[in-house]
Amino acid sequence: MSSDMQVFLLPDLGEGLTEAELVNWLVAVGDEIKVDQPIAEVETAKSMVEVPSPYAGTVAELHGQAGETLDVGKPLISIARAGAAPVAPEAPAAVEDAVSTGVTASPEVSAAAETYRTEEKAGSGNVLIGYGTPGGATAGRTRPRKGSVAVVGSVVQEAPLEPALAGTRIPGKLSAVISPLVRKMARDHGVSLDSIEGSGTSGLIMRKDVEAAIATPEAPAAPAPTRAPEAQPAVEGDVDSRTGLAVAARTAVRGVRKAVAANMAKSRSEIPEATVWVDVDATALLEMRAELKKRAPHDTPGLLAFIARFVTAGLKKYPALNTRFETVADGSQEIVGFDGVNLGFAAQTDRGLVVPSVRNAHQLSARELDAEIRRLTAVARDGRATPTELGSGTFTLNNYGVFGVDGSAAIINYPEVAMLGVGRIIDKPWVVNGELAVRKVTELTLAFDHRVCDGETAAGFLRYVADCIENPGGALADM
CATH class of the missing domain: 2.40.50.100 (RNA polymerase II/Efflux pump adaptor protein, barrel-sandwich hybrid domain)
Incomplete structure (x- = not known):
């Protein structure tokens, strides 16, 4: 050569x-x-x-x-x-x-x-x-990066919105989009890129082309395809040998789905997990947040941010749940502890389930946690989260209550050793001071690696977070 x-x-x-x-x-x-x-x-x-x-x-x-x-x-x-x-x-x-x-x-x-x-x-x-x-x-x-605002470290550079790509073409496409910003704009407005004739070199679809399509009411808008693996129509006559049924479709396992499958299988095969759970009266937490919202309607943290704050405080008291179990080169095993918490949280995206993490979450207030959770959720759903943001967690908080369920036998996010799940908050009969009352109740579920701690530690952490939710004012004052 x-x-x-x-x-x-x-x-x-x-x-x-x-x-x-x-x-x-x-x-x-x-x-x-x-x-x-x-x-x-x-x-x-x-x-x-x-x-x-x-x-x-x-x-x-x-x-x-x-x-x-x-x-x-x-x-x-x-x-x-x-x-x-x-x-x-x-x-x-x-x-x-x-x-x-x-x-x-x-x-x-x-x-x-x-x-x-x-x-x-x-x-x-x-x-x-x-x-x-x-x-x-x-x-x-x-x-400058074309078609976007480039943010590197503490330097912010505003870049031109339209790429200068003289002589550049994309093989195999009559029209194409290079800028992720342009693709996102089309997706957010339900504009089909296939229906747009690009005005750029070699039919390149520019930002102004999408803006024109958005402004034209006569143009029928169709949702742009997501990056989720596409199900391919089955070949005619494709019959499953086990069930005798015709195969309707075959979907390639790749990208996020492939990574999730491998990670979950590894978690199940390597981690001897156990689960503890408890019902919690969240009435006081909801009332406290409602009162804060009256005072500052646009600056009140979400419920997940308050729970995240309680979790980081709990991990300080029970650090065994904020570790990693490792087998080293000579075959011996060790438990690796961390000076701090990178709090992961599960986020559902078009590309599958991802777990971005708030780095050094133990140093943040509930308001700061709320801002970072919202930011990471946005970049994860846009597919812009960095590998560091998606792979540096030490403990995961999973709010599956948004899906309308009470509890879950969760699979731990390998190589972490524990995951706390929060179920939906619903009205339930509850005994208060010896009398029956209707309260806002949720279920907390903790899955943990039994190699790093025993049930006493897991139950102590779970009870600590539950007590914080039931008495949020006092808990926050002590943090």
């Missing part, structure tokens, strides 16, 4: 993910690209991200088709250096092997591998949006 050819391998997308689904190419063979230009949109088990190029030059080869699952460390794109003579793409495996395994190769391949190492280390600092290449000189993009 010529040293003028640069092969960019699919990078680790964070948190040890080993594969990603190629959703869309944002460039085509023959395109001239710049450093940090987004080249592909990929979906991991945790989020949707754009992958920017660490190299400038001419696109020589695209290693994969839309819809294909690619392994981390495998070639993603081959780029000829700017000003280099056109080179026919060669098999990238030799460079990949030289880079990842260190196996002795020919001088030509070794030179290409060394070039990859050198440029990767000194790269743009933006192999992934929001992350960075090793040794990157800057923490942000070297040019």
Whole structure:
């Protein structure tokens, strides 16, 4: 392989993910690209991200088709250096092997591998949006991200709303959308992108095209498809051998659903879990929140935020539930404790169930917890949550009461060791001071790993949170 050819391998997308689904190419063979230009949109088990190029030059080869699952460390794109003579793409495996395994190769391949190492280390600092290449000189993009507001660290840059993509096309599509902002706008307004003729280069659908479709009442609006796995119609005559019934559809298990399935199976197979539960009179908590809402209608935390505050305080008293059970390299086992709480909470999205986490939740007030829970819920549903936000929890709070159920035998979010569930709050007969009354009652359910603690610890934590809900004023005053 010529040293003028640069092969960019699919990078680790964070948190040890080993594969990603190629959703869309944002460039085509023959395109001239710049450093940090987004080249592909990929979906991991945790989020949707754009992958920017660490190299400038001419696109020589695209290693994969839309819809294909690619392994981390495998070639993603081959780029000829700017000003280099056109080179026919060669098999990238030799460079990949030289880079990842260190196996002795020919001088030509070794030179290409060394070039990859050198440029990767000194790269743009933006192999992934929001992350960075090793040794990157800057923490942000070297040019504005198109079609969005780029937020990196504490620096906020307003970027142009419409991408300048001269000579860029997306293979296999008559019209296409690159900007996630444009796609979200169409989805939120029920506009079908298939019905829009793009005004950009090669039929690219621009923001102004979607705005025009929204403003045209005659145009019938159809919901845009979600990123959930699509059920494929079964082949005619496809009959299930076990039941004898015709197969109606087959749905590929991938993305978030694939990650959830693997995580839940691992949790069930490795964690000897136990469950304790208790009914709780939440009347005082609802009354306290109603009173606060009268004083500050637009600045009152939600019920989940108050419960989250009680949970973080409870984990301080019962730290065994805020740990991780690990088997180390020599086969011995240990329980890892943490100095702080990253509180995860279950959020249902179009892509499946995800668990974003509020980092250092133990340091936040109920009002601050409420703001962060709302922010993380929004980015998770938009598919913009980072791997760190989705994979750093130490304990999970699950409000399944929003689905109208009272309790659940929950599966612990591996590798955590406990999960607290909150059921719906309903009117129930309750004895108060020896007399029957109607109270607002909910059920708390705690699933815990019996390897890290016994029932006494689990019951103590559950009772502590229950007591805080029943006497929220006193509990908050003591925190």
